[in-house]
Amino acid sequence: MKLLLIEDDTTLFNEIKERLSQWSYEVYGINDFNHVMQEFTEVKPDLVIIDIQLPKFDGFHWCRMIRSHSNVPILFLSSRDHPTDMVMSMQLGADDFIQKPFHFDVLIAKVQATLRRVYNYNTEQVSIKTWCSATVDFERNTVSNEIGSIELTKNEMYILKLLIEQKNKIVSRDALINSLWDDKRFISDNTLTVNVNRLRKRLEEIGLGRFIETKVGQGYLAIEEDSP
Structure with a gap:
């Protein structure tokens, strides 16, 4: 499955990509934060992971834009601990919210659980x-x-x-x-x-x-x- 990671921290992006790639996910990033929706359309991801604090526009803006075109599952990442961030992300249609710093095993488990729930990707798929x-x-x-x-x-x-x-x-x-x-x-x-x-x-x-x-x-x- 293809995952789009909208994250401007290069070090964190590479760490997340490496971990998720070990589970056979194809992880794509954003090359130009002025054209996030264009790159989203080109990748056609099965799941999107978005940081809240981004250049140009924040993650909430891109969540709104994605939701206006697609029902793809969305997970938010945030280093901010204000409860309104979580409420806002859920109201915009996000599927889950992960607080930074996080354990990579938790992120992977949430990605797997979301994909299973949305695509019925469960233990019986490969019999x-x-x-x-x-x-x-x-x-x-x-x-x-x-x-x-x-x-x-x-x-x-x-x-x-x-x-x-x-x-x-x-x-x-x-x-x-x-x-x-x-x-x-x-x-x-x-x-x-x-x-x-x-x-x-x-x-x-x-x-x-x-x-x-x-x-x-x-x-x-x-x-x-x-x-x-």
Whole structure:
């Protein structure tokens, strides 16, 4: 999916672009803040992220302009902490508001949740995936290999999908919690631990438990093969 990031801070723009690109999003910026709408039309983004403080016109102005032409989801970024900013952004039709400074995992989780909600981009969109020589069926909530087949709860399968989509990369606890929270599944840190432990025990039944690793103080990792 294509994301348009309307942000004039080059350092922050590059950091956000790098993080979102790791999740396979195409991130575009604005080359000329005099022609934001022209560049918006050329990119045709699936989601827009707008900073409030911008050169020429502020983010509220561009939100109004975008909303007059499109229903594309919009997320606001702001270093200002006045509650009227959040109220104004919602009144203009924004989908969410993120306060600076923010944790990148929170931003990514909000982007994912918004895209799922708007485009029905959910765990069932890609129904079958192969991981560690096993077949993972997201519609039936099953994982099968030559040893056997297990059925997972929806929460367990949702966590497994988030992990194997980023296989061999650490997914932080904050990213998991925020993604699950926005999906209205659960918000408790302890509940996340319980669900991951239960998922690992279920995977052990078909010899895959060792492929879900806990990285203390960081998060969880789904590996494609045994670690060295």
